[in-house]
Amino acid sequence: MIVLDCSAAVEIARDSAEGRALAGLMHEDETIVAPSLLLVEASNVAFKYFRAGLLDRAGALALLEDSLALVDGFADMAVLAREALGESMRLGHPAYDLFYLVLARRLGATLFTLDKGLLSLCEECGVDTVHELPTDGE
Template identity: 55%
Template sequence: MIVLDTNAAVAIAMGTDLGDALVMLRNPDERVIAPSFMHAEVAHVMSKYVRGGYLEVSQAVDCARDALLLVDEFRDDASLWTEALTESLRLGHSSYDLFYLVLARREGATLFTLDRKLQKLCDKNGVNAVWLDWNFG
């Protein structure tokens, strides 16, 4: 099972080199899950791409849709928030990121993320996360 975070989903949807590398690492039979607030995060990222002049609105909508369609099942944030909060405080890391870490830990899943700090945090806490060579491609 894979837990997919927003930056990885957007990279895959946009067809970046790192996104393509994640696609190659995924077994097509593996289920992909994510916290339900990923919808809000993807919308936020896409709005930044439009405001920054990198995408047109229609492109951002298509990219967001593609990113969200990568997920087979969204898990309810209500079941994650308490643990994400307490782990965020214990580990001194963003509570947003901890939703993904907590979900991966609970499910015994591999976290697909491009966030180096989150990858290191997973490593230190026994959660499997994909590490990519930044010079991939």
């Protein structure tokens, strides 16, 4: 099972070198989940690409749809909130990222992220992550 964060979902949807490397590590029948926070974060990323002139409206919507289509199921943030806040305070790290870490830990899943700070926290907390990604030189 994989927990997918926004950085990973967007790069897979964009078909970047890092995204292709992550996608290559997914098994066809593997379940992919994310906290419902991904809906908000991916929407915001698509908006930022639109605002920067990197995507038109249709492209921004497609980026959002492609990012969300990677996920088989969304975990309710209300169920994760107390634990995420507790870990946030304990680790001194923003709560946003801790929703992904807590979900991966609860499920015994591998967290796919490109966020170096979150990768470091996962290592510290014993949560399985993908560490180094071979890319095709992009």
